[in-house]
Amino acid sequence: MIGPVPSVEWERTNSRRLIRMxxxxxxxxxxxxxxxxxxxxxxxxxIEIPKGTTYNSFLIKDEKNILIxxxxxxxxDELLDDLESLDVQIDYIVSQHAEQDHSGxxxxxxxEYPNAKILETRACKELLENLLGIPAKKIQSIDDGQVLSxxxxxxxxxxxxxxxxxxxxxxYLLPESILFSCDFFASHFATTKTISKLDDIQEEAKRYYAHxxxxxxxxxxxxxxxxxxxEIRMIAPSHGPIIEKPEIILNLYEGWSSQTSKKxxxxxxxxxxxxxxxVKHITRTxxxxxxxxxxxxxxxxxxxxxxxxxxxxxxxxxxxxxVLTRPHPCAAYMLYLVNMLKPPIKYAALIGSYGWGTLIExxxxxxxxxxxxxxxxxxxxxxxxxxxDFERLDKLAHEIKEKLEVIE
Numbered sequence: 001m002i003g004p005v006p007s008v009e010w011e012r013t014n015s016r017r018l019i020r021m022x023x024x025x026x027x028x029x030x031x032x033x034x035x036x037x038x039x040x041x042x043x044x045x046x047i048e049i050p051k052g053t054t055y056n057s058f059l060i061k062d063e064k065n066i067l068i069x070x071x072x073x074x075x076x077d078e079l080l081d082d083l084e085s086l087d088v089q090i091d092y093i094v095s096q097h098a099e100q101d102h103s104g105x106x107x108x109x110x111x112e113y114p115n116a117k118i119l120e121t122r123a124c125k126e127l128l129e130n131l132l133g134i135p136a137k138k139i140q141s142i143d144d145g146q147v148l149s150x151x152x153x154x155x156x157x158x159x160x161x162x163x164x165x166x167x168x169x170x171x172y173l174l175p176e177s178i179l180f181s182c183d184f185f186a187s188h189f190a191t192t193k194t195i196s197k198l199d200d201i202q203e204e205a206k207r208y209y210a211h212x213x214x215x216x217x218x219x220x221x222x223x224x225x226x227x228x229x230x231e232i233r234m235i236a237p238s239h240g241p242i243i244e245k246p247e248i249i250l251n252l253y254e255g256w257s258s259q260t261s262k263k264x265x266x267x268x269x270x271x272x273x274x275x276x277x278x279v280k281h282i283t284r285t286x287x288x289x290x291x292x293x294x295x296x297x298x299x300x301x302x303x304x305x306x307x308x309x310x311x312x313x314x315x316x317x318x319x320x321x322x323v324l325t326r327p328h329p330c331a332a333y334m335l336y337l338v339n340m341l342k343p344p345i346k347y348a349a350l351i352g353s354y355g356w357g358t359l360i361e362x363x364x365x366x367x368x369x370x371x372x373x374x375x376x377x378x379x380x381x382x383x384x385x386x387x388x389d390f391e392r393l394d395k396l397a398h399e400i401k402e403k404l405e406v407i408e
Contacts, residue, residue, distance in 0.1 A: 052190030063151030098127035187240035268319030322354035
């Protein structure tokens with residue numbers, strides 16, 4: 001059940017330089033400390049983030065002062081400055097996820113607040129010790145469903161493994177009904193606004209889901225079920241904007257993690273034009289069959305664009321020429337990435353060309369070895385495609401349409 005939204009108001013900004021840290025009061029004695037990385041354009045050296053990102057921490061002031069998540073190690077000073085401005089001593093640091101963009105400032109926090117205890121899942125404990133060198137004596141593991149009373153506030157810890165590491169959890173705060181969701185429902189999006197409209201978040205939420213959450217879609221469904229009976233009035237993720245209308249992102253995740261559409265992605269690369277002729281022909285046939293398609297040229301399309309399109313696609317056509325008997329390197333990289341991220345496609349087809357010899361069918365299937373897909377009959381031609389090859393492409397297009405029609 002979704003209830004009314006707590007008010008959001010500005011509290012203070014760090015004005016020593018281009019604003020990177022903003023304190024925002026999101027409920028009574030509950031503060032979002034958002035660290036803005038305006039200019040960052042890639043994450044984990046692979047994810048394109050055209051709108052920057054934020055690293056969000058949350059402070060609950062009560063009889064016990066609790067900080068939920070920290071920030072990037074390079075931004076620890078800003079976080080410490082803002083905690084000082086709020087005149088608090090931290091009693092507990094809740095580490096919802098050990099990865100450094102969430103927990104990297106914990107060593108600095110412990111130097112400033114040596115009596116603080118770290119709360120985390122059992123899976124997180126070893127990671128914090130290994131990644132950040134945090135002493136075991138500072139760490140207190142919690143169980144799924146455990147409750148911590150801070151005074152007026154009550155924190156309910158819900159273990160949500162594999163969104164997106166084995167250690168992840170979320171924290172549900174009462175009486176405000178705020179869900180501190182860690183990477184769950186996050187986005188790489190540097191904006192000071194809070195979200196109440198689908199159009200304001202859908203693209204960047206989909207980009208985040210595609211690269212980070214998509215491999216774990218089955219686990220996501222199970223973790224969504226754990227949240228189903230909560231009255232959530234606000235979602236406060238560890239990256240991106242706070243979401244004032246939780247049903248917006250909850251509905252997106254329900255769809256992305258459980259549904260497959262009838263869209264077809266054609267990802268192609270061509271060297272001397274033969275493969276491109278094949279792509280043009282099958283594209284025209286699929287359009288005539290009223291199939292929803294998206295064509296991406298791997299020579300100039302971004303990997304982010306491709307991965308986002310695959311979130312809600314039912315079939316994929318890989319079109320590649322042969323390079324030294326293997327798929328073109330651009331196609332091979334794409335196949336490796338798709339295989340790793342495991343989109344919900346049901347069917348895959350290979351089309352392509354070669355000059356003196358080819359192993360692209362064998363190598364494509366090898367690069368797709370973890371994908372649970374049905375491979376349709378490939379169309380691989382020697383040299384330039386002829387009329388018979390175009391007829392085979394037409395047959396493949398009709399088969400794809402028939403296969404997609406049975407997807408519910």
